[in-house]
Amino acid sequence: MKREEQKEQRKKQIMSVALDLFVKKGYAATKVSDIAKTANMSVGLLFHYFESKEKLLEELTYIGLQGTQMPLQMEYLNELDFYEKFTSQLIAYMQEQPITAKMFVFMAQMQRTEGIPENIKETALSVNTLEKSVDIIKSGQKKGIIRKGNPMALSNAYWCSIQGIAEQYAMHPDIPLPEAEWIVDIIRLK
Amino acid sequence: MKREEQKEQRKKQIMSVALDLFVKKGYAATKVSDIAKTANMSVGLLFHYFESKEKLLEELTYIGLQGTQMPLQMEYLNELDFYEKFTSQLIAYMQEQPITAKMFVFMAQMQRTEGIPENIKETALSVNTLEKSVDIIKSGQKKGIIRKGNPMALSNAYWCSIQGIAEQYAMHPDIPLPEAEWIVDIIRLK
DNA sequence: ATTTTAATTGAATAAAAGTTCAATGAATAT
């Protein structure tokens, strides 16, 4: 069964290159021939593995769903501890698995970009964490460990920072990542 | 001289619509016909005002350079005050002039996207603020008002947050913006 | 009023990008 392995290998190779280019240049700006060239194969071969550019995007999104589900150790003492654990684990994970940051950026791109097929957007949307987060903020505010203010705005501030950091890291992995503590300080009550 | 005014009007209209679509969908994914349709005109007319899609992008980038240069009141007491003033003014400005956030996102897009002509990238690059910021961080650390840590990482954390917030706001102006204080707390020494 | 100039349109054309396919060669099975 050598063929099967090789087939999987090829698909992975294509998807890896595609992810990279989609993140760097955007989906629409990435030509199928770019992907093929970067992966050192002919366009014909690429179409042997994926029936269309859009199907490739679809599979990538589906994988992304699992890829962004990092193995979170999610027992936490309180709401602030939740954010601290999540942040430090995410940062560590981005460093160890550079694909994490790329997937993060890619999924966000899929969510917001108009003209992406609906089924793909829906898959990307299931990564959305903002809603749930607002409740945790509220709960932490009651306990007096998270600062006062509009919970939606607080949650948003935190997630936007995470998003911005992931984006920067995906593009420039050379620039040093922040300490988790700094980011959590956005919402921490002093 | 009605003609001249009208001409300017048209160009502005096209550029405004184009900015909006470029930010939402990305440059490559935005068709000239999309822009024309959204601006209620024929594609032919669009080409009467801009010789190509790329020239339109170029002019937009040039305008963006001025657009992101918001009228900053930049006398500050110390390094932390600098960040506080800058942040609150940027947030206020984004609310008053929604175009600011879009321009911010657009210019960042131009900077990072591969396949954008060099002259355009260079223009976009001159918005880059990260370098200068590192020195301010260092100086503030000496005074003991900015927290300890890698100055590059601190500067990066701050700017990534700003970028993430601008991106979110450009896309979803309905989600409330954070207080400047929260963001500056990323770098503040407690 | 008439002429001139320029705005505007949409269909025609050109260029670019996605997709197919017949032919070739390498691996696997018999």
Next chain:
DNA sequence: ATATTCATTGAACTTTTATTCAATTAAAAT
């Protein structure tokens, strides 16, 4: 060893998107 299956190529074809242009309409100048 031979047959069979499938990976691989690149040129041909199709579709999409950018760009041009001749014709029309509206405004400005004389």
